Amino acid sequence: MPRKPGYDRNDLINRARDLFWRQGWAGTSLKDLEAELQMKPGSFYAAFGSKDALYGLALDQYASDGAARLHALAGEHGPVEALRRFPLEVLKNPSAPARACMLSRTLLELQAHEHPLADRASDHLRGMEEQFATLFTEAQSRGEIDPTLDPKKLARKYQSDLMGLRVTAERRDVDALALASEFAETVGRT
Amino acid sequence: MPRKPGYDRNDLINRARDLFWRQGWAGTSLKDLEAELQMKPGSFYAAFGSKDALYGLALDQYASDGAARLHALAGEHGPVEALRRFPLEVLKNPSAPARACMLSRTLLELQAHEHPLADRASDHLRGMEEQFATLFTEAQSRGEIDPTLDPKKLARKYQSDLMGLRVTAERRDVDALALASEFAETVGRT
């Protein structure tokens, strides 16, 4: 009886993610979304309910994409090499919406207003951190890094430095790739 | 002949800086500013011209404050110890508007729309970086750190890691001080 939508929902979410990632939450208006997704307001709200709801979906998509990419890298190159290559995946991609991390952007923009999406971003950051820790643990059991170090501390430091790198890479007067390869060298040491 | 303003202009800029620092550019409305500065729209626009103009002044104030604080630390404790203590100045202060750096916030929020304030933030970041480099150079001539390292690279890495630290410190599930002292230990090494 029903009528099928004329769009691919997952594709819409990915396009919205890129737009939000690039322009931020407040910086992306419904006009922007309507233009990017080729949807009129009625369809948009029938499909997603609200701008915030779509942002949440985009955030989840962003996080699970990152987790999948890191997992794939680890399977192909092992844990340490995966952690070294991970930053380059974004920084080397010229069509990436932004260098900075969408999760940290969201946290910075919405935390002060105690917006639920800030907590959602924070949760995803913790999830990524746990994935990093798992890789460090695996690297230790393989004998690739110092086994006396605390994987959780390594993971937190790795993530923190990575976010710094990705913010710095937003600057136009900075050679992001040079900074990234310098970052890669330090992974596993200290 | 004229009439003196009933406010201290510098105090207003400082209060605006704290509000912008905490809530961001889009996150701070003129209503917010009017309430915080106790000014009606007419007075506000007579005094500052526009929201962007005041944001620019606040940004400059933020940058020069930071530079002055770092300079004072260096005079008191020497370059390396200054660089070690610098992050704690913000993170230990419970009344600070935010943990994250206002310059990086501004860059992240406004860069995609090519807003002039993003460039202004970027310029200030470069200025801070140069100050860091100067301190590293001084530390080398004092023999406090490895003289073969490039002060500019050290400065960039220091600033990048510092920004990461300060973003991470925004998370409610993270012990910012533990991360900061860990960060302090690494200054001058590597």
Added chain:
DNA sequence: TATATACTTGAGTGATCGCTCAATAAACCC
């Protein structure tokens, strides 16, 4: 004290914000 010169007030500007909804069109089952 008179006057010129600012500062202050606050109602109100057009534009844009996220969002609604009644009307219309299209696709599925029987």
Added chain:
DNA sequence: GGGTTTATTGAGCGATCACTCAAGTATATA
């Protein structure tokens, strides 16, 4: 093909955005 169900359309909602301006008030000089 008829009937049902859902997707799509787009004008337009109230609220808020940054901002303006004419009128009123206070202060310094003459």
